[in-house]
Each structure stands twice: as structure tokens, then as C-alpha cells.
Amino acid sequence: MAGPVVNLDRLTFDDVEDNGVFTSRRAFIGERIGARDLGYNLTILPPGKVQCPFHSHHGEEEMFFILEGEGDGELRFGDRRYPLRQHDVIACPTGGAEVAHQIINTGSCDLKYLAVSTLVDVEVCEYPDSGKFSAVTGRPGERGMRHIGRLADAVDYYDGEEN
Template identity: 65%
Template sequence: MKPLMNLDEATFDDIEENGLYTSRRASLGRHIGARKLGYNLTVVPPGKVQCPFHNHHGEEEMFLILEGEGELRFGEARYPIRAHDIIACPPGGREMAHQIINTGPRELRYLAVSTLAQVDVCEYPDSDKLLVVAGESEGGLRKIFRSEVTVGYYEGEEGGE
């Protein structure tokens, strides 16, 4: 395995066509031997986004805009973005929620880099959902649910009240 790869060699292995959420992503990190960081090349068509507005409690993300233009939703703010902008999305509460929107007339291409946390909780403020992830994708835990669905600590436990 070579520790390098040119982006023109990337193979898009994650293609999403779900209305507004339309994109192509090419996993890169595993092809060059990355262990603690995830890397991918993301391409978003005009008027689309890659994923819902969200924030991570475990993982940190960084985006380098390669081509195109768009808008970054970050917390309650919105920022115009363009080629060569670098974006930091540290872990935290809803004030760190983020989303990249292609508002330009051509494809938006960016390099995404993230830490690979063994445990992460991701919030989706627009839909009030939570994603809980623990362990590797194969055999690990991955659950998405509405955050208003809560139960008492002892609910369902034998002898609990």
C-alpha cells in the first residue's frame, strides 16, 4: 500500500441520490493507510447538500474547498465559501452544527478530513434526531432515533421503579 494517492485516482464508492441530499464521496484514508483520520473527496451538485445539518460530540471535521462555491451553515450563522477555504468543525453542542450547501452554478468539490472516534454522538438540530455510533461499522453499534424519545434510567429493569 502506498501512503499517497492523487485525487484523480479516487473512486466514488458512496453515492447518495436522495432529493436535496445528493452527492458522491470517494473514501481515501483506507487506501493510503490512514489509521486515526478519515479522508474523503466529496462532490456536491448545484443546489444540493451532502448531509443534514449536524454536530458531533466525538469527532472533529475539517473541510478544504477545492472547486466551486457555496454556503456554510455553522451554528446560527451562514458564511459564503469558495475554492481554497478551509473550514474547522470541532466537536461540541448545537452551536457547532454545520452543513455545506452548494449555492453555485457548478459542482462543489471538497476534501473532508475527520478524526475517527470509537464512540460518537451526532445531533441533527433541524430534525431533532440523535445518532449514536460505537465501534467499527461491522458489528458495532449504530442507532438513529428522535431525541424526544427518552425513558427513565430504571425503566424496563427488573426491580426498578
């Protein structure tokens, strides 16, 4: 750990996603400054892109603070959409499809925001658009089990067990 302070202009973007519409750059901050129970990152979202699929968390709560953007963003939240601009603060509590969220850059300039989330040892996410879920154990850097599947593939509790 370098210390409890870092300036955003000194960050390295260590998570670069380039997957069609899902394109962004993220710089992870939390571990770098010694955070234990909160995760922090700086995200840059190019025009016309989204950072991740529409999803909700059952364990981690998230907050986003829009640093730069000229009315160039949109928050998809549950069944509604909200315009975003510089200095907006977004709360994404835990729950199901009613709090699923996604930030979209609808403008012509990069959208830059700070993301803060609680860190939990067990996380389940739902992806309402695709009917998927993910289950993850462990904290960043210490991940254990990770599984992504479809809710439709559910099996009986005793399926595959010897009886």
C-alpha cells in the first residue's frame, strides 16, 4: 500500500474492456489506498458504450458519482431511465430486477465517474435482460468460486445425489 491518498490523475487503468458495446476503462483504487470494506474505481466510458450488462446485486451496494460528462449519460434503473450529467450521485441498493442498473454514455464525449461499493464475501448478481445470474465468493484478489449460469437451468435439490 502506498498510503491512504491517491490523486485520480495518477491512476493506471488496469481493467480495459473492449467487447462491442461493453467497452470501458477502469482504474481500481480501493486496495491501492488500503480500503478494506469498500471498493473504489474510476471508470471512463466512451460515447455510445456501457460498462457492463444490466444487472442487480444481492450483496453489494453501489454508489456512482459523475465527474465529467455534459448531459451525456443515462442511468437505466429498474424499468425507468434517468438522464445523467456532471456531479450527479447515483444510489444502487441491493435487490432484484427492480434495482437493476446500467450506465450508458449517450453523448459524444467520454463519461467519467467514480464508483464506490461495499465488499462482501458472497455475491449474487442477476442479469434481467439475459436471464443469467452469477455467484461469486471471496473479495477482489481472493476470489474463490465463480459461476455464471441461467436461471432457467435450475435443478432439484437432490439432483445428482445418491439416495
